[in-house]
Amino acid sequence: xxxxxxxxxxxxxxxVFNETxxxxxxxxxxxxxxxxxxxxxxxxxxxxxxxxxxxxLEDKLQEFLGVKHxxxxxxxxxxxxxxxxALELSGKVVxxxxxxxxxxxxxxxxxxxxxxCDVDPSTHQIAIDRLDALVDDRVTGIMGVNLWGGACxxxxxxxxxxxxxxxxxxxxxxxxxxxxxGKKIGGFGSLEIFSFHATKVLSATEGGCVxxxxxxxxxxxxxxxxxxxxxxxxxxxxxxxxRMSEAQAAIALLSLEDFEVxxxxxxxxxxxxxxxxxxxxxxxxxxxxxxTLSNYQYVVCEIDEENFGMSRDxxxxxxxxxxxxxxxxxxxxxxNSVEYRKSLPDYADSLxxxxxxxxxxxxxxxxxxxxxxxxxxxxxxxxxANHNSDYLQSFLAESKR
Ligand code: T4K
Numbered sequence: 027x028x029x030x031x032x033x034x035x036x037x038x039x040x041x042v043f044n045e046t047x048x049x050x051x052x053x054x055x056x057x058x059x060x061x062x063x064x065x066x067x068x069x070x071x072x073x074x075x076x077x078x079x080x081x082x083l084e085d086k087l088q089e090f091l092g093v094k095h096x097x098x099x100x101x102x103x104x105x106x107x108x109x110x111x112a113l114e115l116s117g118k119v120v121x122x123x124x125x126x127x128x129x130x131x132x133x134x135x136x137x138x139x140x141x142x143c144d145v146d147p148s149t150h151q152i153a154i155d156r157l158d159a160l161v162d163d164r165v166t167g168i169m170g171v172n173l174w175g176g177a178c179x180x181x182x183x184x185x186x187x188x189x190x191x192x193x194x195x196x197x198x199x200x201x202x203x204x205x206x207x208g209k210k211i212g213g214f215g216s217l218e219i220f221s222f223h224a225t226k227v228l229s230a231t232e233g234g235c236v237x238x239x240x241x242x243x244x245x246x247x248x249x250x251x252x253x254x255x256x257x258x259x260x261x262x263x264x265x266x267x268x269r270m271s272e273a274q275a276a277i278a279l280l281s282l283e284d285f286e287v288x289x290x291x292x293x294x295x296x297x298x299x300x301x302x303x304x305x306x307x308x309x310x311x312x313x314x315x316x317x318t319l320s321n322y323q324y325v326v327c328e329i330d331e332e333n334f335g336m337s338r339d340x341x342x343x344x345x346x347x348x349x350x351x352x353x354x355x356x357x358x359x360x361x362n363s364v365e366y367r368k369s370l371p372d373y374a375d376s377l378x379x380x381x382x383x384x385x386x387x388x389x390x391x392x393x394x395x396x397x398x399x400x401x402x403x404x405x406x407x408x409x410x411a412n413h414n415s416d417y418l419q420s421f422l423a424e425s426k427r
Contacts, residue, residue, distance in 0.1 A: 043348060050224065053288060063280065077272040095247075100270055102199045102222070104268035112247045116138060119165065119168065122152040123360045124360075125197065148315070151176060152170060177315070180214035199223075201317075231274055288394050289322065292392055294398065303405055345407060350407065358384050
């Protein structure tokens with residue numbers, strides 16, 4: 027039998043994986059398909075500004091998502107910024123702090139103050155029962171964030187916003203292709219934003235889109251993202267160059283063609299994680315909540331240090347040594363970022379669930395570049411780490427002296 031120190035790369039043993047296993051979807055189509063798409067761009071000699079691939083992508087997304095308008099943009103962050111402007115938000119907008127920092131920064135860009143809400147401890151989605159305590163006369167809207175391939179009960183939020191005359195929109199960067207109550211995410215609230223970053227299940231390398239069923243909003247959005255026939259930049263308060271290029275659209279079209287294959291691969295890998303992690307004490311896999319169909323874009327677990335035997339950060343170190351790029355997600359929580367600790371210090375210690383999750387959540391690899399064997403091997407490393415946690419904790423403490 028191997029000595030413990032011969033079982034872990036962090037102690038000097040050979041790593042389980044020769045190559046890095048990344049977190050994030052990282053879809054790469056075959057070179058032949060990519061080449062054929064790029065050839066068209068070269069033949070047409072047309073790189074950007076409402077080109078044929080962009081138009082085709084918007085049409086296909088409208089059909090796929092069942093929405094009237096899809097406006098593709100250079101990334102999800104620009105989509106959020108444009109949304110805040112197009113919705114004419116003012117004063118304050120409520121959103122969860124347990125999200126990517128761009129969700130909040132887009133509000134500041136539009137001159138709106140973010141109001142941070144805590145999340146539900148079991149689903150990680152915005153805690154709707156905490157909204158009443160935050161909504162005052164200056165609040166004009168709510169940004170729901172659909173996390174982890176799940177949803178934050180968009181129908182309940184729609185009712186809540188309607189009853190109080192608030193604008194409602196969604197950051198759905200994690201929820202492309204998901205359905206709530208059988209209806210595709212994308213058509214809830216006034217509008218929804220998706221990210222098509224390389225690490226998302228629909229990839230344009232960088233990219234995103236804003237979806238709406240409202241004609242006026244769609245016009246405003248298209249005029250904020252320049253190059254839309256007939257609308258001049260003077261029609262809007264702020265103009266951003268948020269155009270998606272033909273090269274981005276080419277990848278997104280291929281990714282959309284392969285979406286169901288990639289979604290199913292994610293679903294299969296997620297179920298292996300579910301089965302293999304369920305018997306390990308102190309690690310809780312978060313299942314996509316509030317959806318009838320998930321893209322299984324993320325594998326996020328909470329690590330209960332006492333029951334697991336080591337902290338989330340120590341487990342990340344152990345996995346990294348084995349070439350598994352697990353990471354803290356989200357960390358440190360927007361309200362605890364340097365920027366917001368300075369500008370909105372009153373939120374420190376006011377969001378206990380968010381603080382707990384920021385200290386305990388780990389993101390594990392899933393996506394097109396990951397296979398069942400890799401997931402099995404990752405779960406075995408975690409299982410082994412749990413069984414040898416006392417040894418590993420002492421080893422890590424010693425190596426930091
Ligand atoms: N709202 C929410 C809820 C979001 O999560 C995000 C973005 C947004 C809005 C804004 O959407 P975008 O403006 O990004 O479209 C990543 C992504 O940049 C970002 O899309 C994502 N969410 C955010 C949470 O994470 P990074 O900087 O942490 O990713 P990065 O570069 O560290 O990549 C992750 C892993 O993948 C690394 O191990 C490296 C590897 N990798 C990455 C890329 C891009 C590769 O091996 N190859 C690659 O090409 O931000």
